[in-house]
Amino acid sequence: MRFVPLFGVRVRHDYHGAATCGDLSCEPTPETLRLIARYRLRIREVPGGLTVLAALAADGQTPLVGLPRDELFAFHLRVRNADFALFTDLQELTCKTDPVFSNEALAASDRRTLDLTDRQSWNMEGFVVAPGDTKRQFSLAGNPLALDGDALKTPQAADFRLMPPAGTARITAYDAATKILTLQLGAAQPDLTVRYRVRPNRDRRFLADVELRYNQSMPAPGTSDAPFEIPFKVRAGRWAYYLVTDQKGDFSIVDTRSGTLSISFSAANRTTLNDFPDDPDPLASELSRQYPDLRRVRFLSDQAVPCSIATRSGIELRLGDQTLLRPLPNP
Known part of the structure; x- marks a missing residue:
């Protein structure tokens, strides 16, 4: 076959x-x-x-x-x-x-x-209306979401729907803290069913x-x-290199690949951590504890770099015009 x-x-x-x-x-x-x-x-x-x-x-x-x-x-x-x-x-x-x-x-x-x-997931709850009621409050058993499903939004009265036959009843208010729905009821009001968005299982x-x-x-x-x-799609993040050394001089990170895809590490994003400690940076803080007497420099890329399985092999560490290490590993 x-x-x-x-x-x-x-x-x-x-x-x-x-x-x-x-x-x-x-x-x-x-x-x-x-x-x-x-x-x-x-x-x-x-x-x-x-x-x-x-x-x-x-x-x-x-x-x-x-x-x-x-x-x-x-x-x-x-x-x-x-x-x-x-x-x-x-x-x-x-x-x-x-x-x-x-x-x-x-x-x-x-x-x-x-x-x-x-x-989309929905929940429906039914409520019994007593004869002669013109206004009632009902406590919901479920956990309503906003109509667009955004869990960060607080549900409002407009996010609920009355299922037919609802007569002339309308929803006037909803208290998200207590999950109480307030309704204005009409004459000879039938029992009601309300429908609202919920988080799916x-x-x-x-x-x-x-x-x-x-x-x-x-x-x-x-x-x-x-x-x-x-x-x-890939995530993007700024690349960071850390140098610990006993040498003086002008260190830099250079991407030797030309074109728009090259990564730049300008002097504006080069930090001597001995002079400007960065406590929120956990690696900088750890290097400070381990190597308090050595020079510590952080090189940060100017732009966020998209993640890729392809290796960039043209990144090197320089001291002045002299290449010290090439290629540097990718973060």
Whole structure:
């Protein structure tokens, strides 16, 4: 029986450049495994991702089992490299309460980069209204979030919704400290149900989820792997070198590589720690304790440098015009 690619998923990380990123694995959920079995599909793990394969019928062209549109394939992203957070910019990811990479908004022949979205979780609570009440306060059992899911915001009355039939009732106030919701009620008011956003019960073993809807963004079976991409950006930080010496003179750090990608260590960011101790710098403080009688100099790069697996081999330590050490190790 012949199998052809149905779709693929690959992790792309700027840290690795054009090379394969093996820092994450893409694991199918139990529901997806049942989906794979139902439609006689196969999963082939590849470096940096996976490919889902479909069996072909006897004609060698059509799938053996037809796959209807809108079926959902879900996967978990698991971190395999303990140092992943050290070189990855996770700011956009950590702003999500339940991050999901999705193809929902992609169209046919569109870009292959998955969108990072936020899965929404909601809670509903019902309240009994006594006859004749015109104003009531209800204490919520759950823990509401702001409507946009931002856990740092304090929920307001506008973040809650009354589910129909609500009559003429309306929410007038919410006290986040006591979780008390105040409502103005109408005549012959029916019992009420309120809906609000909550923090999802997220599985912290995984970095994020991937949800791929079998929609128009999917290629025809067997036409190509056409993998969807999950992109990650690198962190950037200023490089620091520390020199401990008994020599005098003008020491400097120089990147001999020319062009816009070179790193500069100007005199403005060169500090003689004997004259200007920097107590908040733990390494500077430690060197001061270990080598109080020696000259201690810190060289700080002028700009933040993006993390990269590629080694910069042109950085050297100089005394005046004389090269003392080359290449210096990358921080």
